[in-house]
Amino acid sequence: MEELDFFNEYAAALTDSSIQVNRNISTHNIYFKMKRLFDILFSVIGLIITLPVILIFSILIKLETTGPAFFFQERVGLNGRYFKVIKLRSMRIDAEKNGAQWAAKNDPRVTKVGSFIRKTRIDELPQLWNVLIGDMSLVGPRPERPMFTAKFNEEIPGFIKRLTVKPGLTGWAQINGGYEITPKKKLELDLYYINNVNFYLDLKIILKTIITCITGEGAR
Template sequence: MEQRKVKDTFLQKEIHSDTVYDYGIYSTTKHIGDILVALFLLILTAPVLLIFCTLIKLESKGPAFFLQERVGIHGKKFNVIKLRSMRNDAEKDGAQWAVKNDPRVTRIGTFIRKTRIDEIPQLINVLKGEMSLIGPRPERPIFTKKFSDEIPGFEKRLSVKPGLTGWAQVNGGYDITPYEKLLLDLYYIQRISFVLDMKILLKTIKVVFTGDGAR
């Protein structure tokens, strides 16, 4: 109970704060680093993408790649690019929140979600300047609105570029609530630095090899 009270106090302080964070030269450095690293990783992982594009097509009908609208910095919408991990008709009944052991996920999809291989095409979003390598994960518009209505201050996550991985992803991933995600993202936004980004990167590598938090 005491821990929740501390979290609530921190969150309320951040929600009502008018602080505008200035990351100085690191903002420019991070952008350049994003481009260089994303280009290198895209070239390095091209054979992996080709293999799994083929496997996805062989296992189920539909395209190998999947475009989904997300909300980026300052509320700007863009299409995130992923390898398709679900059946082609996964959302015939409308947008749904992914759950553990989701029956819509294919066999190949289970593997690429656990290893985060499905996220590799988002390096293209990084090259386009829509995302960063590290930052709050972008939500779909319908969920951004829902969580913003339910949790005051949720939209503060949009004050920085969304990322391929983030502080919330390496501290719970899909298994945390939107409230906890906001708390962790605000922690990151407050403390953006090279050291914190490197810490997230190392934790991400661990997540990739262990599959922690995957759905």
């Protein structure tokens, strides 16, 4: 299946009244400006605080397996723009030798160190850089790979409505369903967030994410 040409098809799709997002994003200018300032402040502080953790686990990854400690992967962001997400590598370097695969529970491709950093979300910490440079926000729908976004949008028309806000380091779908929810349920949860964006909801998601990091709930 060919990947969607998001720069064209995305814009056309949102003109389809059957998949309109029921929200008034245009009236939230102050919210989004303040959110961007918060993203910058939080990501700078977060990178300074977590840098030792990132360095320690990058060394552990290198000691356990060959290959780079960091993993760069193309994702789809706001308005269909592609960007490279940064993560600590949690799988073997040949994890996709047979093509792109959706991560599964107890995935055998995950390394020992990888299992721990996925459970605690430490593998996501480098994405604070993505937040700082504006590819992502602290809170928003998790960004998907182009091929999976195209696939899910074919199976679930309107899936690309998730692209009407910046993708996030964490999101409403993550704290309410983790990694095991279906793409359809993920869309429902993400649309709830998009239609109800506010600082209180963002704070609630951040606090719940901290609890998830401590307990490891929802990891795979």
